[in-house]
Ligand SMILES: Nc1ncnc2c1ncn2[C@@H]1O[C@H](COP(=O)(O)OP(=O)(O)OP(=O)(O)O)[C@@H](O)[C@H]1O
C-alpha cells in the first residue's frame with residue numbers, strides 16, 4: 001500500500017520545459033503536510049498536477065491507491081480532493097452565505113447540504129454572523145476563512161491550501177494558521193503550501209522543502225524547521 005497521496009517521478013511544465021523535474025512526494029492520511037520553498041520553485045505547479053489542472057509529462061500520481069492520470073479536475077474533485085487557490089476566489093458581490101453554499105454545488109441532497117452548512121457555521125462562526133453581507137465587505141483574512149468554509153462544504157478527503165496567509169497582516173496570519181492547524185486536529189488531511197515557512201512548518205506534521213522543481217528535503221515539520229541549512233537558505237529573518 002502506498003501513501004494516501006503519492007507522486008513519483010513527476011515531470012510537468014507549461015510548454016517551455018519542465019518546471020517539475022522528477023518530483024517525489026507523499027502525503028499521509030491525517031497529516032498536515034506543508035510545502036515551502038522560494039518563489040517559482042514549483043509549489044503551485046505541484047498542486048495543479050494534483051487537482052488535474054496540469055497533466056504531468058512523466059511520473060505517476062496516486063490517490064488512495066488509484067491513479068489520477070488522465071482524470072479531469074471535476075473527477076478529481078469527485079474523489080474528494082478540494083483546493084483553495086492562492087488568489088482570492090470568493091464572488092465579491094454575492095453574500096458570505098451564497099459563497100459558502102456554492103461550495104456544495106455538486107451535492108444534490110438538500111438535507112446533507114443543510115447539515116454541512118450547520119457544521120461549517122459551528123467551525124467558522126463568521127459564516128453565520130456575516131451571512132447576509134457581500135463577501136467583498138470582509139477583510140482579507142476573513143475572506144480566507146470563508147474560502148475554507150466553502151471548501152469544507154464538500155467534506156474533502158484532502159484539503160489543499162495554496163499560500164492562505166499571503167498578503168495578510170501578522171495578527172490575521174496567525175488566526176489563519178491556527179484555523180489550519182485546528183482543521184488538522186479535527187482529523188482533516190491537509191496539504192498546505194506556504195511562503196511563510198516558519199509558521200507553515202511550525203504547524204505541520206510533515207514538512208517538504210522544494211527547490212527548482214524537486215524536493216530538496218523532507219521530514220517531520222519540526223525537524224525541517226530545525227535543520228540549520230534549511231534555516232539559512234529558506235527561512236531567513238523575515239519568514
Ligand atoms: N501558467 C503558466 N505558464 C507559464 N509558466 C508558468 C505558469 N505558471 C507558473 N509558471 C512558471 O512555473 C514556475 C513555477 O511556478 P509556480 O507557480 O509553481 O511557483 P511557486 O513555487 O508556487 O511560486 P510562488 O511562491 O511565487 O507562488 C515559475 O517559473 C513560473 O513562472
Ligand SMILES: [Mg+2]
Nearest residue numbers: 043044045086
Ligand atoms: Mg505559488
